[in-house]
Amino acid sequence: MRNALTVDVEDWYMTSDFSFDVSTWNQYEDRVVGSTMLLVELFDHYKVQGTFFILGCVAERHPELVEAIARRGHEIASHGGWHQMINRMSLEEFRDDLRYSKQVLEGITGKSVRLFRAPSWSITPDRYEALRILAEEGFHVDSSLQPFRTPLSGVSGSPHTPFQPVLNDETLSLLEFPPTVLKKAGMTIPFCGGFYLRTLPTWFLIWALRQVNAERSGLIYVHPWEFDPEQPRLDAAPHIKFIHYYGLNGTMKKLERLLQTFQFTTLGEIIGLQPNYPPVALLQPKGRLA
Template identity: 35%
Template sequence: MTAAAPDPGLIRNALTIDVEDYFQVQAYAGAIDRASWDTIPRRVEANTTLILDALARHTTQATFFTLGWIADRHPGLIRRIVAEGHELASHGYGHQLVTDLTPATFRADLERAKAVLEDTGGVEVRGYRAPTFSIGPRNAWAWDVLAATGHGYSSSVFPVRHDLYGTPDAPRRPYHPEGRSIVEIPLTTVAAFGRNFPCAGGGYFRLLPYATYRFGIRHLHRAERRPAVFYSHPWEFDPGQPDVPQAKRASRFRHRVNLALMPARLERLLTDFAWGRMDQVFAADIAGGAA
């Protein structure tokens, strides 16, 4: 049975999925050797399929920021994403932090990912999200490299303070970084009491009550009349994934907390709000209309 669609008069938000496997996350970077990735059984296709099935039930489209590494190994998954009308975008090739790269190595990573995604999906790739939101003032050159490699927008800045990422003083709306042509579409925050509170998914969405996020998105709609950007990962729908005991205790907790709740919470999100692809929700900004 197809779920009832939200009121079409509601503000449409951008639903985004960062397609990577559980062993590729930054929280496990010190515990799992990158060289071992191909020896670990992959779970990403089955988990992404769960998300695709839920979106199909709700006749909803999303943007899938996908690793080139995944596209090389799961071409059928990439073709399904495109065939069902979702936007195929880049998460880079090997999930390396941009802060760990030089302009030359970042360009090589971007070009490698863009080539395999476009060759496999048969569509142009214009969007990009940096692993662990690793673009900001310290490496502003990254936006120039993105523009030079044919990307039209980035969604790589989270205007919050966090131990792994965050640019708390970044704009909260789409903007041209330091007057550049490329548009940065930041992850959603709610401004209150002189600071920004995250309202964009990820670990916060699993840790906090669902009502907190529903309130935050509704507040954004009422107070600012603009769409939210929500993100998640396929591994967040997989409570059966192997534990990584060699990782730090805090990292294991943040990675695994409330994974079993995610399928039901996604259903509630898809029912409570209207969603769409990043390139369509922010079409005017990407075309050059960002303030």
């Protein structure tokens, strides 16, 4: 059973942990090239390809990084333009941000960009229309609907396996591939990336993905800054420091164990292994914003 290997390419100061205004980003040390190339070289070592969801602003500043990723055979996808929360943007702002990222990435690679992941899983019920915009703008796959709720984002009770979204009785020409969770004893257990991967012990990560693989392919996701323990340590609130910095020293070893234990490939290839996915109606809240 193969699993999708995905990377959200953003720098340490661009995250929703700190929520720095874009206008201040030039104040912080740029480390994204080095940390991303660590992952590219790691994947080379294990002879695996992954899907890199790249911010448009990172691609514009470092086109050589995008070129290096694509040259190694990895799949190039969009992570939006400026790592802005979609549930805090208007739909038109989202469309503009999406077009910017797509244009930059396609201009560098010369290939169509068809996959998207929202920053911090920020497509929520009041922004389901963003899925229609994705389809209209030529995207075929989205990986943004986190099937559990956190203080930041997520959709409690949304499907945890891939599906075709249905909005207002229209089946969109888009596949939704949520981040993998383990369903056990009536619980939804996140483990497949980010803070959860950094926090949980390696034995549990392996056990949980094996449980998932007994039924279907899974997906893991990482961020380059999670492999950069030398990044600046800011004097933030205690819970922010814990969420952002915890486990940075052990992330590489955990990912290596997963690469040694499981088979991985791009998200696009995983999707191609199954021709049909069920349509699922997504209910929008009344009084949704435009």
